[in-house]
Amino acid sequence: MNAPQQPNLLSIRNVGKHFGGLHVLQDVSFEVPAGSIYGLIGPNGAGKTTVFNLITGLLTPSAGQIDFQGQTLIGLEPHRITHQGIARTFQNIRIFKEMDLLENVMVGMHDHLNYGGFGIFLNSPACRAAEKKARERALELLSWVGLDHKADMLADNLSYGDQRKLEFARALATEPKLLLLDEPVAGMNPSEKTILMEEINNIRNRGYGVFMIEHDMRFVMGLCDRIAVLNFGRIIAEGTPDEVRNNPDVIEAYLGKEDE
Amino acid sequence: MLEQQLLNALTLGSVYALFALGFTLVFGVLAVINLSHGAVFMVGSYAALAMVSHLNAPLWVAMLGAMVVSGTIGLLVDVLVLKPLRARNAPHLIPMIATIGVGIMLTSAAQGLFGAEVLRFPEDVMPAGEFMVGDVHVRALEIAIVAIAFLLMAVLFTILKRTQLGRALRAIAESPKAAYLLGINVEGLFHITSFVAAALGGIAGVLIGLNFNAITPFMGQPMLHKGIAVIILGGMGDIRGALIGGLFLGFAEVISKAYLSSQMGDAVAFGLLFLILLVRPSGLFGRKLERKA
Amino acid sequence: MEWFNDFWSTYSTLVFSVGVHALLALSIWLTLSCGLLSLANAAFMGVGAYVSALLTLHLEWSFGSVLLAGGIAPTLVALIIGAPVLRLSGVYLAMATLAFGEVVRITVLNLEITGGPEGLNGIPLATEGWHIALILAVTVYGLARLRRSKVGRAFEAIKEDEVAARLMGINVDRYKLLAFSLGAFIAGVAGALNAHFTFFISPREYGFENAVDILTMAVLGGTSSLIGPMLGSSILTLLPELLRSLQDFRSLVNGAVLVLVVLFLPKGLWESRRIRAFFKRLKGGQA
16 A cells, blocks of 8 residues: 655754753754655764654754744644644663553554543543554554564563564554654564564555654664764754765765774 | 740740751652651651550650651651652652652641640659840750751751761762762662651750640641741751751741731741742752752 | 441441541542542541531532532642643652642631631531542542553553653643542542541641651552551551550551551562562463
C-alpha cells in the first residue's frame, strides 16, 4: 500500500536550541517526506536526541519552525503532538514495566478510546465494544512484532530486544503518521537487526513515515531513503545514502569514529 | 515591647534553626525526609529530664547525655531501617513512610513510659537569674539557649566547610555514586550524619523543654511541622538556608502571634510555607538543589 | 437474633469505623495509583465532615444532599489547589499537601462557625449501616471499573513514567487533577458519614496523624489492588480494639506495623499478582 503522496510530512526549518550559553543545535533544516524512511546520524553528542525532544514537545526550540503536515508543532504540549500523529521510542527504553504487554500497548490507544466517565461506570455497550476492539488491535500490533504469545506477561520480564519491540508496538498503537525511532537496534545482535530491518520496512509499506536516529551505519545505509548528518549541532550533509557516504565533510566527521 | 518580642523570636528561631539543621542535613546527604526527627527531638528532652531527675545529673551532663541518646536512636534508624531500604533501592518516598512509622513508635513508647501528662524540669536545675536591658526582660536561660544553639551551629558549619569530613559529606550530597567511586566510605558517613542530625534534634528538644518548661510525648509533632516549614523556606538540603529559615520562622511566628492571634501564628507559618511551595519550591533562600534518590 | 443485637449495640460504631476507614484508604489508593503521594486526604475528610455537619445543623438539609455536599465541597477545594500543587512531585508534593492540611486544620481551629477547638457538638445521628455499606460498594465497583478502563491505564502509566505517558497522548495534568479531586470526593463523603454517627467532630481528627493513619492503611494492605486498602483499614481499625490491654503502648504497634511492612512486605499484605500466582499453582496442583 502506498501512502498518499504528500510532499513533506515533517518540515524542520532553521531550528536552534541552546541551554544557557550552550548551543546544542544551530540552524538545523531538513524535510521528512511522507511514506519514506528517513535517517539522522552523527557522532555522540551531536544533538540527535534533542531533535526528537523538540519534535515531540518535550523541549521548546529557541529558534526556527517545526511543521507537521503543514501545521506548526511549536507551543503544543507533548500529548497534543502525539494526537497530531507523531509517536516515538526512546534510546533508553521506557516501557511500563509493571504492566503486562497488552496493557502497555493499550495505553498507546488512549486517545482513540472515546468513551466517557458514565460509560466506564455503567459498563455501557459502547465502552465494552471499544475496549474489545482495542484489545484485538493491541494483539494485532503485538503480532506485528512477534510478541502476541507473550501478551499477558509482565513487561519487566522481557528480554532487552523484546522490550524494544514492545516499545515499537506501543508507539504504533497511537496510530501515528510518523514514527520516531531513537536508536532502534542499540544492543541487538545481527540476526535481530536483520529481522527489525524487515519489520521497519513493513511498517513503511503499511503507510507510516519513519524517522530514525541510529549509530549503526550499515543499518541506516541499508534502510533509509534519505539521511541527514548532524555534527556539533549543525547539519553537515543531507541526501541519499550514496550521496552522504561520499560527502567529504561526513567522512571527516566520522574519521576514526566508525571503527568500533 | 517590640524588643521583648525580638528576644523571644531570637530564642525560638535559634532552636528552630538547630532542629532544622539536622533535618536538612539528612535530606542533603541521605536524600531522605526523616519524619521521625520530631520524635527524636521529643526523646531528647525526656532523656535529659530523666537524667536530671533520676540520676541527679547536672544540666550540662544531661544535655550531652540527651545528645548521645537521641543520636544513637538516629543511628539505629539508619542501620535498621534506612540501610535495608537503600540496599533494595526503594523509591524515595518509601524511606519517608518508614520514618513516619518510627516516629509513631517513639511517641507511643514515650507515652507508655512517661505518661501523657506534661512533665517539668525541677526548679533547681534551671539556670536562674534574670535582668533588665533597657525595657527588655532577659532571662539567663534565654541567653544560654541562644548561645548553645549558635555554638553548635558554628561547630557544624566549621566541620562542613573546613574539614575532610565536611568535604566528603558535600561530595555525597552532590552524588553518592561519584563519592563512592572516589573512595569515600559512603555508608559510614550516612551513619555519622544520622547520628549527628539526631543529636542536634535531641539537644533542640532539651532547649525547647527548658524554654517552655513543659515536656509531653506529643511535642515532636508541631516541631516536625516547623522543621518542614523551615527547610522548605530555606531550600531542602541547604544548610545555610536552614539557619536563615529557622530564624525567619521564629520571627514570623512571634510577630504574628503578637499582632494577630496566638493560633494564627501557626497558620501564618504554614500559609507562608504553602505559598512558597507553589511559587518557588526550591525555597526562598536556597538555590535549586534537587537530587533524585 | 438477641446475640446480634447485643453485638451490634456494642460494636456498631466499630463496624461503622471500619467502613469509613475503608473509604478513606480507597481515597488515598486512588491518588497513589496515579503516582501522587498526597497527605491532604485527612483535610479533605475534615472539609466534608464540617460542611455536611453545618448543613445539617443550621440548614437542616436532607441526609442525602448533605452527603453529596460533603463530597463536593472538598472536590472544589481540590480543583482549586490542584492545578498549582500538582506541578510539584515526590516529596515536594507530600510536603505541600501536608502544609495544606495544616492550613485547613488551623483555619477550622480559629473559625467561629466551626466551633474552634471544641468542634461541633450534637450532630444528629443519621448514618446507618446500610448507608456505609452501599456507598462503599458503589465506590469499590466504580474504582474497579475505572481500573480496567483507559483511565486506570492512564493513571498507572503516569505513575510509572510520566514522560512516556505524555507521549502516549495522555493529558497528564488533567488525569492527575482527576485522581486528586476524585480522591477528595471519596474522602469528603467518608467525612460526612463519619460526622453523622459520632455526634461530635473536632479539628483534632483531621490533622497530620490522621493523614498518616490513612496512608498506613493503604500501605499495609498493599496498593496493587482494591482489596489491599480495605484489608489494611480493617486490620488497623480492629487492631487497637484487640490490643486494649496494651493501653498507652497501643499505637506502638501501629508504628511497628508500618515499619515492618515497608521493610519486609514492600507491596503490602495483599499483592494481587502473588495471590493470583498462588491460586494458579493451587489449581495446577489439583489438576
